Amino acid sequence: MDRNFFSNLKCRECGKLYAKKAIHVCDFDFGPLEAVYDYAAIRGVLTRQLIESRPQSMWRYRELLPIDGAPTVGTQVGFTPLVKADRLAKALGLRELYVKNDTVNYPTLSFKDRVVSVALSRALELGFEVVACASTGNLANSVAANAASAGLKSYVLIPADLEQGKVLGSLVYGANVIAIHGAYDQVNRLCSEIAGKYGWGFVNVNLRPYYAEGSKTMGFEIAEQLGWRLPRHTIIPMASGSLLTKIHKAYKEFIDLGLVDKAPFSVHGAQATGCAPITHALKRGTDMVKPVAKPQTIAKSLAIGTPADGYYAIHSMNQTGGTAEDCTDEEIVEGIRLLAECEGIFAETAGGVTVACAKKLVAAGHIPADESAVLCITGNGLKTQEAMLNQCGAPRTINPSLREFEDRIYQPDQSAVAH
DSSP states (O other), X not given: OXXXXXXXXXXXXXXXXXXXXXXXXXXXTOOBEEEEEXXXXXXXXXXXXXXXXXXXXXXXXXXXXXXXXXXXXXXXXXXXXXXXXXXXXXXXXXXXXXXXXXXGOTTTSBTHHHHHHHHHHXXXXXXXXXXXXXXSSHHHHHHXXXXXXXXXXXXXXXXXXXXXXXXXXXXXXXXXXXXXXXXXXXXXXXXXXXXXXXXXXXXXXXXXXXXHHTTHHHHHHHHHHTTXXXXXXXXXXXXXXXXXXXXXXXXXXXXXXXXXXXXOOEEEEEEETTXXXXXXXXXXXXXXXXXXXXXXXXXXXXXXXXXXXXXXXXXXXXXXXXXEEEEOHHHHHHHXXXXXXXHSXXXXXHHHHHHHHHHHHHHTTSSOTTSEEEEEEOBBGGGGGGGGTXXXXXXXXXXXXXXXXXXXXXXXOHHHHHO
């Protein structure tokens, strides 16, 4: 990177500026800190042509990401497919639909590779040798994998009831995997205590201002892949609410920089009914998010009862004319099946939430049938296979006999066989 366009951290509440250190809350009002950029300077440098000339990774937008030098971790992350989903559009009752498919993100098959790439690149710049996280699974996998590739020691703390695919997906990289008896919010509180005592680089605690900015790249890619235009509607799964707020920020940055034309857009949130504090607050007409003490849902990656960015997610939805929905476990399973059967994309439970809630938003008229939408699918179904066990039928078993195949499986049209 020839120039550094990332200037400070700033409190989202009072606007107080801070140096670019490993801090995440304001010491005046305890508001969250976020990255500040020199947009005037970026406007004179960053063009569509420059972006298109770069390698197809999330780092093609590096002027809008909070590191000082060239990226050092996750240089191949991002630029996942934007799939035109005609069959799913028909099933949902929409004129036009796209799927932003982060089930194939590198290296750990979820959008968390985006945030970790930024967080660990910054961690190295700040001199950390040990990195860590609190996680409902995908973040743990990504921290473990990317730390291994960067030669960093890692600790990942997870709820003890996590899906086995996600547990294995952290252990295999040699990370120190610590399972905690308790919900995610209890895990997160412990991480804050550890970060304070030992000074490790916790990607979603003291490195959070850097980590969160990585989510913007999903929004940047959507706009570029749509031919440098914003989607009318974007449906985004919500755990902490951070991804939704950052996609909103990405769209606004592209408008402000002249990379896309200003046009109406709405961001909508999706949660599981068993842990839907943001959605329930929005439906009550308030921005006061009531915590969920004991989440009860198969969508464990979204089971954050006290969402750190819930307040800001609600304001993003309100500002853009968006709204939120929630769905039951049964609807999540149906959403996973619908996406798989229509588009050949096997999503984890969070993807099922996005599809199921999109269906409700269309049915309720919040997304008009004659408009276009993008679904953000954030993780691969191979990570949450437990949710689909006994939900897809079973293979039919026969002997290696053509006669038995035709008797029990397939009866051909004899006229067709004759020809």
